[in-house]
Amino acid sequence: xxxxxxxFLGLLLALVPAGFVLVQMEHDARTERAVRLxxxxxxxxxxxxxxxxxxxxxxxxxxSAIAAAQPLQGDGCAAFxxxxxxxxxxxxxxxxxxAEGRPACSSRADPPREPGLQNxxxxxxxxxxxxxxxxxxxxxxxxxxxxMRDGADRPTGAVVLTLSLDWLGGDLRSLGLPPDxxxxxxxxxxxxxxxxxxxETRVGRALPGLAHRxxxxxxAGVEAVTGENGLRQLAYIPPDGGTGGLFLxxxxxxxxxxTLLADRRVALMIVGALLLSFLLALxxxxxxxxxxxxxxxxxxxxxxxxDWSARVGRIGGGRDFQRLASAFDGMAEAVETRQRAEARWQxxxxxxxxxxxxxxxxxxxxxxxAHWREVTGLGLGESRGDGWLAAVSPQDRPAVEAxxxxxxxDPGGAPLLQEMRLQGGHxxxxxxxxxxxxxxxxxxxxxxxxxxELRQAEALADxxxxxxxxxxxxxxxxLCLLDRELRxxxxxxxxxxxxxxxxxxxxxxxxxxxxxHFATELDARLRRLVETGExxxxxxxxAETEGEERCWLCSYHPVRDRKGxxxxxxxxxxxxxxxxxxxxxxxxxxxxxxxxxxxxLSVVRGLLRLSAADAPDDVPALVDELEGRIGAxxxxxxVLSRENWLGADLGEIxxxxxxxxxxxxxxxxxxxxxxxxxxxxLALTLNELxxxxxxxxxxxxxxxxxxxxxxxxxxxxxLRWVERGGPPIAGPxxxxxxxxxxxxxxxxxxxxxxxxxLWEPEGLTCILVIGAEALARESESxxxxxxPLAGRRVLLVEDxxxxxxxxxxxxxEGGCDVLGPARSAAExxxxxxxxxxxxVVVLAGKLGGRPVRQLAETLRDRAGVVLxxxxxxxxxxxxxxxGLREALAEALAAPREE
Numbered sequence: 087x088x089x090x091x092x093x094f095l096g097l098l099l100a101l102v103p104a105g106f107v108l109v110q111m112e113h114d115a116r117t118e119r120a121v122r123l124x125x126x127x128x129x130x131x132x133x134x135x136x137x138x139x140x141x142x143x144x145x146x147x148x149x150s151a152i153a154a155a156q157p158l159q160g161d162g163c164a165a166f167x168x169x170x171x172x173x174x175x176x177x178x179x180x181x182x183x184x185a186e187g188r189p190a191c192s193s194r195a196d197p198p199r200e201p202g203l204q205n206x207x208x209x210x211x212x213x214x215x216x217x218x219x220x221x222x223x224x225x226x227x228x229x230x231x232x233x234m235r236d237g238a239d240r241p242t243g244a245v246v247l248t249l250s251l252d253w254l255g256g257d258l259r260s261l262g263l264p265p266d267x268x269x270x271x272x273x274x275x276x277x278x279x280x281x282x283x284x285x286e287t288r289v290g291r292a293l294p295g296l297a298h299r300x301x302x303x304x305x306a307g308v309e310a311v312t313g314e315n316g317l318r319q320l321a322y323i324p325p326d327g328g329t330g331g332l333f334l335x336x337x338x339x340x341x342x343x344x345t346l347l348a349d350r351r352v353a354l355m356i357v358g359a360l361l362l363s364f365l366l367a368l369x370x371x372x373x374x375x376x377x378x379x380x381x382x383x384x385x386x387x388x389x390x391x392x393d394w395s396a397r398v399g400r401i402g403g404g405r406d407f408q409r410l411a412s413a414f415d416g417m418a419e420a421v422e423t424r425q426r427a428e429a430r431w432q433x434x435x436x437x438x439x440x441x442x443x444x445x446x447x448x449x450x451x452x453x454x455x456a457h458w459r460e461v462t463g464l465g466l467g468e469s470r471g472d473g474w475l476a477a478v479s480p481q482d483r484p485a486v487e488a489x490x491x492x493x494x495x496d497p498g499g500a501p502l503l504q505e506m507r508l509q510g511g512h513x514x515x516x517x518x519x520x521x522x523x524x525x526x527x528x529x530x531x532x533x534x535x536x537x538x539e540l541r542q543a544e545a546l547a548d549x550x551x552x553x554x555x556x557x558x559x560x561x562x563x564x565l566c567l568l569d570r571e572l573r574x575x576x577x578x579x580x581x582x583x584x585x586x587x588x589x590x591x592x593x594x595x596x597x598x599x600x601x602x603h604f605a606t607e608l609d610a611r612l613r614r615l616v617e618t619g620e621x622x623x624x625x626x627x628x629a630e631t632e633g634e635e636r637c638w639l640c641s642y643h644p645v646r647d648r649k650g651x652x653x654x655x656x657x658x659x660x661x662x663x664x665x666x667x668x669x670x671x672x673x674x675x676x677x678x679x680x681x682x683x684x685x686x687l688s689v690v691r692g693l694l695r696l697s698a699a700d701a702p703d704d705v706p707a708l709v710d711e712l713e714g715r716i717g718a719x720x721x722x723x724x725v726l727s728r729e730n731w732l733g734a735d736l737g738e739i740x741x742x743x744x745x746x747x748x749x750x751x752x753x754x755x756x757x758x759x760x761x762x763x764x765x766x767x768l769a770l771t772l773n774e775l776x777x778x779x780x781x782x783x784x785x786x787x788x789x790x791x792x793x794x795x796x797x798x799x800x801x802x803x804x805l806r807w808v809e810r811g812g813p814p815i816a817g818p819x820x821x822x823x824x825x826x827x828x829x830x831x832x833x834x835x836x837x838x839x840x841x842x843x844l845w846e847p848e849g850l851t852c853i854l855v856i857g858a859e860a861l862a863r864e865s866e867s868x869x870x871x872x873x874p875l876a877g878r879r880v881l882l883v884e885d886x887x888x889x890x891x892x893x894x895x896x897x898x899e900g901g902c903d904v905l906g907p908a909r910s911a912a913e914x915x916x917x918x919x920x921x922x923x924x925x926v927v928v929l930a931g932k933l934g935g936r937p938v939r940q941l942a943e944t945l946r947d948r949a950g951v952v953l954x955x956x957x958x959x960x961x962x963x964x965x966x967x968x969g970l971r972e973a974l975a976e977a978l979a980a981p982r983e984e
Contacts (some may be wrong), residue, residue, distance in 0.1 A: 097221035120319070123338050124308045125813075127321035131336040133261055134269050135323055141176075141249075141257065143331040145230040146212055148174060152182075153234040167193035176253040181246040181428045182234075190243060214331035217277040217290060218248075225251040228279055247738060251289060255280040263336075272333040274325045276301050277334070297335050300324060323772060342817055378407040385414060392431045395422055441514060441534030449494045449530060461512055461536065473961045479507040486516065493518055497528055505537070513537045564659035567645070568651065570616050572597050573610070576894055581659055584638065586631055603629040604638075612642060612655060619644045619652050626662065636663045673753045678965050721769060733862035734765035736803070743772040747785060747792075755796035758803050763899050763967065764860035769834035772826040775807055775852060784812035784849055802839060803856040833891035836860070838966040859968050874975040876901035878925040881945070884955065885909045885933050889965070893928065893955075900974070910934070911941045918948045927952045928960070951977045 152170065167180040171193050173333060182191040189197045215229030231246040254271065258280045263269055278296050281288040292298065297320065300309075306323040322335040378401040388396035433440040441462075442455040454469040462469075462477035464617045467476075478486050486506050493502040502518030504663040514534040521529050556649060558565050566583025575594040584590040585601035597612070598605035607627040615622055622641045628637040639662045645654040698898035721742040736758040744751045760768060776785070784790030790811035797804055833841040838857025843850065880902045884890035890907035897904050905921055908914035911933060918924065927949040929938055938954075946952050953960055953973065961977065963969035 111274055120310065123319045124321070126336045127267075127319045127336050130267055130729055131321040131323065132262055132333060133263075134258065134271075134334055134336055135329060137261060138329060138332055138334060141254070142214070142230070142332075143340070145177075145247050145249065146232065148177075149212070149230065149232045149247060152180065152245045153232065154389070157408045163191035164193060166247070170189055176250055176257075177247050178250045179248040181248070183244045183246070183781045185242050187244070188909070200215055200252075214273070215246075216273050216275055217251075217279055219290055224257060225285065226279075227251055227253070228273070246283060251279055251922055255285045255289065258282055264338075266335045266339045268339070270297065270333075270335045270337075272301075272335075274301075274333070276333065282601040293333070293335075297322070297337075300335070301333055302325075316876070323593075378411075382407075382414070385418075389418060411802075427551075427572075441516075441532075441536065441538075442468070443532040443534075444867065445530040445532065447494075447497075447528040447530070449490065451532075453944050457536075458534070461510065461514075462508060477508050477560065479509055482506040489925055494530070502532070564661075566592075566657045566659075568597070568612070568655040568657065570654070570694055572616075572655070574600070575654065581657075583740065584636075584659060586660060601629060608640065608642070612725075613657060615642055616652050619646070621917065628666070629917070635667045636661065638662060661864060674797075691822065723766065733762055734760050736760055736768070736796060739765060739769055740772065740796075743769055743776060743790075744794070747776070748791070750785060751792045751794065753794040755805075756798060758798060759862040760856075761862045764837055764856070765830035768856070768860075770831045771829050771837075771854065774829050778825060779809055779812070779850075782813070783869065786808035786812055790849075802858045805856070807850070807852040808852065809851070812849050814847050815845050815850060816847075831889060831892045834964055835889075835896065836967065838968065857869065857966065874978055875971060877903065878974070878978065879903045879905065879921060879923075880974070881914065881921065881927045881949065882906040882910070883908045883911075883914045883927065883933070883938075883945075885940075886930070893965065893970060897928075897974070899967065900971045902974075911938070914941060914945065918945060924949045926950065926977065928974075929953065930955050951980075 102480045110927050111854060120604075130358070131243055139793040148170070152167075155166070163182070171177055179197075180193045181189065185189045193232050195318060205726055209574060212232040213230075215231065218227045218229065220226035223478045228249045228251060230249060231244055233241045234243045234245060236242045237836075241754070250278070258271065259282050260271055261269070261282075263282055267282070268291070270278060270288070271280040272293050276293045278288045278291055280291060281689050293301070299789040300307075300320075300322045301324060303322065303324040306327045308321045309713055311320050319959055320335060323329055323333070325331050338829060375547040379717065381398050381401045381441050385396045399415070401411050402408050423716040431614075432455075434452070435677055438455065439457060441458045443458060444453040445450050445451045450471045451469055452476050454464070454466055458469065458474075460466060462474075464474065464477055467473075475487055484506050484642075489502055489504045493499070497520040498683075501518065504516045505513065506516055507513050514536050516534045518530055518532040521531060560578065561580065562576060564584050566574060566577040566581050573594055573596050577589060577592045579589055582592060585592070585604060587600050592600055596605075606623070606629075607625070611622045611625070614620060617655065621641070623641050623643075625640045627635060627640070630636075639660045640657065646654040662846075669762045686914070719864060721739075737755065739755075742755050744753055779785040779790075779792060783791050785837045793806075793808045793810070795806050830841055833854055833856075837854075839855035840966050842853040875897070878901070879895055882890060882894055882897070884893065884902055884907050887913070894904045894907055905924065906914070907919045908917050918927075927942075927945045929942055929945070929952060931943070931954060942952050955965075959965050959969060960973040
């Protein structure tokens with residue numbers, strides 16, 4: 087019997103007890119799985135029960151709240167119940183009955199007419215109803231009810247909540263139960279109300295017989311059962327088990343094939359162990375005997391094919407096999423070493439970019455490298471002996487052959503050195519030298535350097551030099567080359583003009599001799615470059631030359647020799663005078679745009695705060711108003727941007743604001759130019775008039791129209807807004823909204839004018855007066871804020887939001903840095919403390935109806951000037967853009983107030 091087979095049978099007998107142990111372990115694991123599954127089912131049931139208890143509890147609280155509200159006493163009962171439903175979307179309806187059980191009030195338009203509440207009134211307690219079918223795809227509903235009582239604790243009626251089973255099922259699924267579990271909720275009659283799986287087919291049907299038998303159980307429990315879907319553990323709570331009348335069940339699945347799979351796993355483990363033992367036995371036999379023999383045979387086959395790189399290496403089988411392998415490997419190593427030395431030389435010569443020939447002492451060529459074969463077109467056989475001379479051109483062959491014969495005749499003499507031309511037109515320099523071995527044998531090696539590439543390199547160098555000359559001559563920048571003493575080696579015409587000296591005068595002279603204005607900025611840096619090799623990059627400087635200031639961008643880099651030392655300095659100079667001028671203009675424009683943006687953001691911030699205060703509970707209306715107001719600012723901004731903030735045409739502002747109502751608004755008037763500061767306030771004003779007309783005036787219906795006309799006046803311009811065809815007007819509105827306040831503030835401050843409204847029965851007539859300050863002069867152009875207010879820090883304290891918003895925008899237009907507006911004394915002190923010190927405080931006469939004398943004394947220590955804002959204006963001047971700026975400028979120029 088083979089040794090491997092004997093080993094296999096022995097292992098098989100040894101594994102029989104292990105098989106019995108594995109079977110017993112699987113039985114214990116199966117029992118443990120059942121216990122763990124029951125515990126998990128109980129835990130999941132507790133989660134479901136807690137959620138349903140919360141659902142029933144919430145319903146009882148809501149019913150108690152409705153009963154306490156006594157909605158039957160008012161006419162708005164149905165509306166009240168509908169609001170209750172809106173706040174509690176899980177319920178489909180709320181119904182109320184009187185003491186006789188008759189329907190009294192309902193959230194539904196068509197409440198149920200059957201009484202159905204006598205049992206509830208007799209029971210006089212909270213109850214859960216039974217399943218009520220719904221109209222597909224709705225799952226149905228469940229009624230929850232409780233009685234209402236009067237002051238004497240007598241039943242006066244009942245409150246019935248109808249719970250959506252769709253919501254109940256979604257709430258059950260939201261618990262995130264494991265996918266291998268099924269949770270079920272049923273009523274006292276065993277009708278399924280919600281299920282975590284297959285709700286479409288299970289809801290509204292009776293519980294299966296497996297679960298139905300637990301409806302009458304005395305207490306909650308867990309049972310190991312076998313039913314549909316392979317349920318193994320079922321945890322349940324009967325309707326009287328503390329759930330308020332609901333039957334709850336959670337089943338955990340254990341697929342029927344699980345036990346079979348476990349049994350198969352045990353069988354596979356036993357079979358696998360036997361197979362592994364068999365494989366181990368074969369491996370042991372292979373390692374101890376068969377493997378070493380095969381390794382020796384494999385190496386011997388490779389040696390027979392002249393592959394001396396093969397080695398036996400370390401093998402098993404004991405010491406004798408190891409000694410035999412070492413002897414064979416030593417023999418192969420010696421042979422390979424000799425062949426490797428020859429192969430290395432040939433490999434190097436094969437890859438060399440030279441023409442290489444190897445010849446014996448008689449001069450007969452034995453080997454030629456690949457480069458020779460490629461250049462000459464002669465193969466190794468054609469080059470052997472004297473065949474290689476066929477590659478030499480007929481003109482040079484006699485001289486080459488004579489030199490070769492002379493070298494062969496005197497190996498100790500001068501080596502062969504001969505330039506020759508080959509048949510293909512190549513030129514090469516041929517060098518030959520003898521090599522004497524340790525045994526005294528002489529061999530010859532011939533090396534040919536192809537000078538064609540050298541000639542090409544020379545031509546390329548000439549071309550590169552020509553290109554460099556062209557770059558110097560035509561480059562759009564100034565170029566130069568300096569030696570280590572900063573003397574000019576080369577320079578182009580553009581840089582010579584920048585230096586202010588002729589090109590010919592530069593060569594051989596130093597930078598400080600030719601261009602002192604450059605040397606002042608560059609001399610020290612260039613000397614450091616020569617010493618350290620650190621380049622001078624992107625250096626900008628300006629100097630006056632030829633009667634004007636010019637600016638340059640300079641870069642100088644080291645030119646190093648083969649040893650890495652700095653041998654010269656290469657420079658490039660760009661005239662950036664035009665760019666500097668453009669940057670200055672762009673910077674000023676950027677500051678102007680930033681200035682305008684801050685004003686716009688201040689206005690938007692005020693609009694957001696004040697619009698929200700005007701409509702705190704109507705979010706859609708607030709969004710519409712904000713979109714309209716910010717859209718008006720955006721449209722005015724577009725006009726100003728297109729005209730570079732020089733101003734805006736009044737007619738274009740009107741057209742853009744009224745474009746949404748073609749055919750219903752007539753507008754016309756002469757050309758009137760507005761200042762940049764007046765464009766957006768006018769756009770906001772027109773937007774408010776349009777919005778008011780849409781909500782309450784001529785544009786609220788289909789037959790109304792608006793006529794808008796404007797004309798110049800001696801002091802400015804006047805717009806006339808006339809609405810006709812809308813709802814009749816009984817008189818001025820009782821309440822002045824934020825829109826009217828915004829119109830008044832814009833017209834009387836930003837537009838330096840006034841507004842008058844005529845509340846005529848046939849429609850509103852609004853006369854808008856624009857002051858002369860808001861009209862642009864022909865030569866007016868925008869610029870950065872300059873003058874006494876530029877950069878001044880102003881703390882604004884005013885609790886009137888519209889007035890504060892208008893004043894802040896005006897001060898920012900004048901170049902001020904505005905803090906606030908602060909709307910209370912505490913906020914003013916906080917801003918003052920954050921700022922440290924301000925130039926001016928503009929303080930309202932009263933804050934919240936209280937005097938500000940103490941606040942003024944406190945702020946006087948933190949500000950150079952404290953100005954009091956009164957209804958008559960500021961320091962006797964009206965609250966207009968010009969009046970505010972003049973008042974501040976005068977206050978800043980005067981001595982500090984005490």
